[in-house]
Amino acid sequence: MGLDRSLPDRAEVVIIGGGVMGASAAFHLAEAGVTDVVLLEADELSCGSTSKSAGGVRLQFSDEINIALALRSMDAFERFGQRPGADIGLHQVGYLFLLTDPDDVTVFEKNTELQNSMGVDSRMLSPDEAGELSPLANVDDVLAASFCGRDGHATPEAVVLGYASAARAREAGRYPPRYASPRRGGRAETRVRGRAPRRRRRRPGPRRAPPR
Numbered sequence: 564m565g566l567d568r569s570l571p572d573r574a575e576v577v578i579i580g581g582g583v584m585g586a587s588a589a590f591h592l593a594e595a596g597v598t599d600v601v602l603l604e605a606d607e608l609s610c611g612s613t614s615k616s617a618g619g620v621r622l623q624f625s626d627e628i629n630i631a632l633a634l635r636s637m638d639a640f641e642r643f644g645q646r647p648g649a650d651i652g653l654h655q656v657g658y659l660f661l662l663t664d665p666d667d668v669t670v671f672e673k674n675t676e677l678q679n680s681m682g683v684d685s686r687m688l689s690p691d692e693a694g695e696l697s698p699l700a701n702v703d704d705v706l707a708a709s710f711c712g713r714d715g716h717a718t719p720e721a722v723v724l725g726y727a728s729a730a731r732a733r734e735a736g737r738y739p740p741r742y743a744s745p746r747r748g749g750r751a752e753t754r755v756r757g758r759a760p761r762r763r764r765r766r767p768g769p770r771r772a773p774p775r
């Protein structure tokens with residue numbers, strides 16, 4: 564997708580960053596009828612951590628919030644072909660966690676219970692069952708495994724382009740979300756309403772210890 568490099572003086576909504584979060588926000592705003600949206604990307608859409616991830620998508624998480632978010636995301640990924648309408652290379656081949664530490668087995672048993680209580684069809688497996696599911700895995704020292712067949716992988720860049728293209732298409736003929744490249748002199752800046760960005764000066768002084 565070509566970038567519109569002109570920067571408007573003002574916009575109702577300015578989204579900074581064209582990774583999956585920015586592109587998804589642009590799409591959901593467009594769908595909700597918010598038309599005057601500008602997405603500022605310092606480089607190319609999806610050039611950040613989104614395109615560097617492994618592309619794993621899973622429901623096997625250990626706390627309620629992440630499980631709820633994962634369920635919401637998986638629903639969206641599964642229906643991505645219809646809404647917003649793009650092939651994201653989703654393959655639900657399952658995630659198999661092989662556990663060799665007794666403490667991990669206890670934790671994963673608890674996690675699986677929580678996942679099941681929230682509607683996730685994950686389950687604990689014996690080492691033999693894990694070996695049958697994945698014949699190339701060496702399960703000699705495996706104590707147990709957990710598996711969810713709805714997990715899998717997708718193409719993160721395709722998710723970004725799917726959302727961004729749909730955001731643009733929905734705005735066609737009105738105020739299309741623009742993807743501006745605010746790179747100046749080799750550094751990324753963001754200008755909103757024509758004001759020059761405030762630069763932070765580095766002051767000499769003691770450095771804080773990193774948080775533990």
Ligand SMILES: Cc1cc2nc3c(=O)[nH]c(=O)nc-3n(C[C@H](O)[C@H](O)[C@H](O)COP(=O)(O)OP(=O)(O)OC[C@H]3O[C@@H](n4cnc5c(N)ncnc54)[C@H](O)[C@@H]3O)c2cc1C
Pocket residue numbers: 579580581582583584585603604605606607608609610611612613614615616617618619620717718719722745751752753
């Ligand atoms: C399908 C899918 C599968 C995934 N699978 C995994 C996985 O298996 N494992 C995993 O750990 N994570 C995974 N992730 C998550 C991924 O690793 C990232 O955490 C996530 O995509 C980050 O998205 P983001 O939009 O917050 O950030 P980014 O993708 O980093 O986007 C931020 C963007 O902001 C731009 N930017 C920065 N500063 C400025 C500025 N001042 N002005 C303008 N632009 C700026 C950058 O250039 C960049 O493009 C997955 C994500 C997806 C979509």
